[in-house]
Amino acid sequence: MPEYPTPATAQDLDQRFAQIKPYMNATMAHYESARCLFCYDAPCVKACPTGIDIPLFIRQIHTHNAEGAARTIYDSNYFGNICGKVCPTEVLCEGACVYNHQHVKPIEIGRLQSYATSQVVNEQKRLFSPAPANGKKVAVIGAGPAGIACACELRLAGCEVEVFEAKEQPSGLVLHGCAPYKIANEDALNEVAWLQSQFGFNIHYNHNIESREQWQALEQQYDAIFLGIGLGATQAAGLRGEDLEHVSGATEYIEQIKLDPMSVRVGRKVVVIGGGNTAMDAASESARLGAEEVTLAYRRPKPEMKAYEFEYELAKSVGVKGLFNVAPVAILGDRQVEGIRLAATRVEAGRLQLVDGSEFDLACDAVILATGQEKRSALVAQIGGIETDRQGRIVVHPETFQSSHPKYFAGGDAVNGGAEVVNAAAHGKAAARGILGRLNG
Amino acid sequence: MPDLSANLAGIKSPNPFWLASAPPTNSGYQIMKAFDAGWGGAVWKTLGVPVVNVSSRYGAINYRSNRMVGFNNIELISDRPLRDNLREIEEVKKYFPHHAVVASLMVGSRAEWHQIVKDAENAGADGLELNFGCPHGMCERGMGSAVGQEPEVLKLITSWVMEVATVPVIVKLTPNISDITEPAQAAAQGGANAISLINTIQSLVGVDIDNFVSYPVVDGKSTNGGYCGPAVKPIALNMVKNCAQHPGVRLPISAIGGIENWRDAVEYLLLGASNVQVCTAVMHYGFGIIREMIPGLENYMRDKGFQRLDDFIGKALPNVLHWEDLNLHYDVKASINPDKCIQCQLCYTACEDGAHQAIRIPEDGSRIPQIIEENCVGCNLCSLVCPVENCITMVRKDDGSRHENWKDFVVAGKAPETFDDERAGGLGHWVPAPTDALKKRG
The missing domain is CATH 1.10.1060.10 (Alpha-helical ferredoxin)
Known part of the structure; x- marks a missing residue:
């Protein structure tokens, strides 16, 4: 067994x-x-x-x-x-x-x-009481760590705060993305519920802001808008066979494990592509859910993995095997995944190159792409007037977190490109102070 | 193999580790078990007119992860009939003829003292310990520390006992007195053969902040008790030293106070004790701690080349002087070993806030503190708060050629005499301006 x-x-x-x-x-x-x-x-x-x-x-x-x-x-x-x-x-x-x-x-x-x-x-102890209403209204987009932290700090100062969340539940990636052995769903939800009871902000669930008109309406109704919008879906890898059945994006795969674990189809032989912490989580979770073989394939040498050492150790502890200096060439199969074609890589003149004639096939029945999440560029473009950097991250003032559009502030993954919950929480709080500075200034 | 056998005023035991008169010596069963485990002697729970005890009886001080660093009790002397205790003394002596069984005694009148001395001796006690120390309950009835606090009464009662005693008599002293050598001298004048100290220190061990009553709680009320355990050792060490050095005492000493391992015992012996008595540590960990004490002591004696206890009893006494005898030219400065430093900066904040502002944090962002030698007075504080063994050491800076103590200073006219005397030791010692403190606000 x-x-x-x-x-x-x-x-x-x-x-x-x-x-x-x-x-x-x-x-x-x-x-x-x-x-x-x-x-x-x-x-x-x-x-x-x-x-x-x-x-x-x-x-x-x-x-x-x-x-x-x-x-x-x-x-x-x-x-x-x-x-x-x-x-x-x-x-x-x-x-x-x-x-x-x-x-x-x-x-x-x-x-x-x-x-x-x-x-x-x-014990539902009360630690905080918001200040009397100060007459300012702020909309917070996204009920993840950045958005909720921002909402708390704003309410503390007496602002009226409405949070708009596209999904059914709050907590963002804490609920939808953090490995289940790191945090139970109830813990991901209980703290936010407690915060809501302390600070009294409203959260509108299943509420997508998806048109220019909606943004304009928000701009008219609110004195400031905070964007805690995180990242989008897993980026396409541009591989042949990427659309085969049983090829998943790591973000979507993990979200399903988090919300409906019994419904997840876990392959017997799983290949995870990527070297970040999300790749480690996808690999670990696959192994814990019954995959017989889990291979982590990373295109660069092991020391260059973005994942923390202890995350890789955790994956290895449940039987995940690492494969380094290999890049996916194609995903194989007719209708469903039957294998993956990998090629060895080497660095030449600072650039990663495939080694000619090194291709080999690995039989597998599931491929998980942990190759990064898309930036929410379309959404940001829709607002208009918000500058992003070359990687699609929203550019903000380092202290006030104000974007190039004076009414918009932003924080969390949408600004740093994807970091820890604690970074998002820090951003949200700092941005709230930035907003208060602007509204009171 | 070093010889651990001990002799306190003629009371012999295979080793110097005795159980003090207390709950662990309440019955023959316990004492037999202790002797079987390796203890050398025991002072029986105090005999007298049996008492009635309360519940609860104990309270404790816990410090961080350690429990019972200090311990407090309001239990009285034995609540068992005298005849039962005497019968069990006889039985213990039958099984362990070479171990020391000492009867602790506390009664009122001369006639009672005469009677109980005879009873204890008839039962086979190797010695008698007069309990003039209990600081709770019994003292309210004119016994225990009420006797120990009145040297004349102590002397009188001791002399009553000496009228009939044929075995060595130990007087147990209370520390609840300003000068321990006064009752110790009274014991000597009354004819006692030895003294034991310290009994417990009168104390309130803590307060229940929810129910507004001190511990231990008896039906919502409490009373002062007697304090003991590791926390009292420094007080007891000092009192033992005072008695050992006093020319008017000159009695063998059985030391008591916070002893729980061989090192504690050695410290007391070095300050002049002939043996030691243990209570709290046994109440905490059981008789089994003797397994650490005997081989630890043997090992120490082997290492130092001591054949018998007498080779080192009192060996530290010549080095414990009055303050005025200390060399004022001896000069040490702290030195931090950067390789061992873990960068907690406790030394910095301790010196900065609690001593002489003689440690700085480098401005280059390195976290390893540096000693400012010209400000360092060599107080030891940094080395004491440092969590790393031997990371901060005190290094001697004077060349050892000058020896002048306070008495010499007075004779030589170097001692400050007026409030603004130019001879003040700290004159010219750098201190920051008071308002510099406000510049350090975060």
């Missing part, structure tokens, strides 16, 4: 997607918080994109003041609970922990953060 047979029940799924950073219990939190040195000018704080006062909240946990700890966290980051679970802490706060210098296990900051915040989220 394979270690990860195809799950047949919801319990199988839970076990397959068991949390890699489960909630601490009170005893664990007590002993772990006791280890924190309370560094001066702590490196963990500097490593956090939202600058949470980590030594302070750990000290508060240790004095059984979880509510105070949560307040410290939320003062800097509205996605405190979610970030505790999905942040790549190994390269952020925990990677900066001074214990690493002496090969002592760093403080489990992420789990302590989720522990403290879960106390207030689960």
Whole structure:
């Protein structure tokens, strides 16, 4: 029997997607918080994109003041609970922990953060009350981390905030894209529900803004508009056979796993194309869902993978095999995927070249393309007057997050091209301050 | 193989590790189990007119990940009938004739003292310990620390005991007094053969901030108790040293206070104790800790070339002086080993806020702090807060040629005498301007 047979029940799924950073219990939190040195000018704080006062909240946990700890966290980051679970802490706060210098296990900051915040989220404790209405109205497009963080900060200052979300549920990629063993759907939703109860912004679901007229209407109704629109679908790879059955985009594949895991058709032999964190997730999740062989094919050498080392290690731990310096040439099959043709690559004069005569076929019954997501250029173009860079990212002022169109502010993946939840949360909050500066200025 | 056998005023035991008079010595069962595990002696839970105890009885100080760093109790002396205790003493001695069984005693009148001394000796006790230390409950009835706090009364009662005792008598002292050597001298004057110290320190161990009552709670109310455990060791070490050095005491000492491993025991022995008594550590971890203590002590003695305990008992005493005897020219400065530094900057903030602003953070963005030698007074604080062993060391800067202490300074006219004396030790020592503090606001 394979270690990860195809799950047949919801319990199988839970076990397959068991949390890699489960909630601490009170005893664990007590002993772990006791280890924190309370560094001066702590490196963990500097490593956090939202600058949470980590030594302070750990000290508060240790004095059984979880509510105070949560307040410290939320003062800097509205996605405190979610970030505790999905942040790549190994390269952020925990990677900066001074214990690493002496090969002592760093403080489990992420789990302590989720522990403290879960106390207030689960008990529906009120930590924040919006200021009296200031008469300003802001529309937030997208209920992902950037949009919600922006909405919270704006409501805190007394703005009226309406959030427009194209999908049925909030939380953006936290719900639709984060690996299920990093965060459970209920955790992805509970924090946003709690934030909504604290700050009182409206979210309009299934509400696409898709015409110039709609944008104009928003511009008339609102004093400012924040774009937390994220990225689009998986980019086409331009491969022969890309339209065969059982070829999927990683983003869409993962979204289906997240929302309706039992409906996902997982191949027996899966090839994932790409070397980023999304590729690692797609590969890991395929393996955990019963694929017998999962191959990760990346066109460049291993050290150039964009994925974090620990993400690759996590994929390998469930049996994923890495194949480097190979690029897809064609996807093979009549109607459905039967294989993939790969060719060896090498770098010549700084450019990646296929090696002549190196082509080989790999039999497989599913191909997942993790080759990046499209930018939402059409949508941005529709608004008009918003500058984007050569990669299609919205250009904003680095501090105010205002775009070249004075009424529009933007943050998150649409601005940075795809980064972590914590970066989006930081953007959203900073953009709200930018908006307040403009509206009050 | 070093010889661990101990002799306290004629009370012999195979090793210096005794159980103190306390809950672990409440019964023959416990003491037999302890001796079987390796303990060398035991002072029986105090005998007297049996008491009635309350529940609950204990409270504790937990510090970070450590529980029971300090411990507090409001339990009284034995609540078992005297005859049961005496019968069990006899039985223990039958099985363990070479281990020390000492009867702790606390009664009121001279006649009662005479009676209970005889009873304990008849049961086979190798020695007697007079409990003049209990700081809760019993003292309200004129016993325990009420005796220990009145040297004249202590002396009198000791002399009553000495009228009839035929085995060595230890007087157990209370630390709840300003000068421990006064009751210690009274014990000597009363004829005691040895002293033991410290008994527990009168304390409130903490307050229940939800129910507005101190711990331990008895039906919504509480009372002061006796404090012990690792946290009291420094207080006890100092009192043991004071008694050991005092020319008016000159009695063998059985040391008590926060002992839980061989190192603690060695420290007390170096300050003049002939043996040690342990309670809290056993209440925390059980009798099994003796498995660490005996081989640890043996190893230490082998390493140092000590054959027997007498080779090192009191060996640190000549080096513990009065402040006025210390060399004022001895000069150490902190030194940070950058290879070991983990960049927590605790030394920086400790020195900056808690000491002499003698550590700086380099302006080049490096996180490894640097010592400002001209400001460093050699106080040790940075090396104490540093979480890395031997990362910050104190390096001697004077050449060792000058020896002048405070007394010499006074004689030589170098000691400051007036408020603005030019001879002030800190005169000219750099301190930042008060308003510089506000420039550091984030």
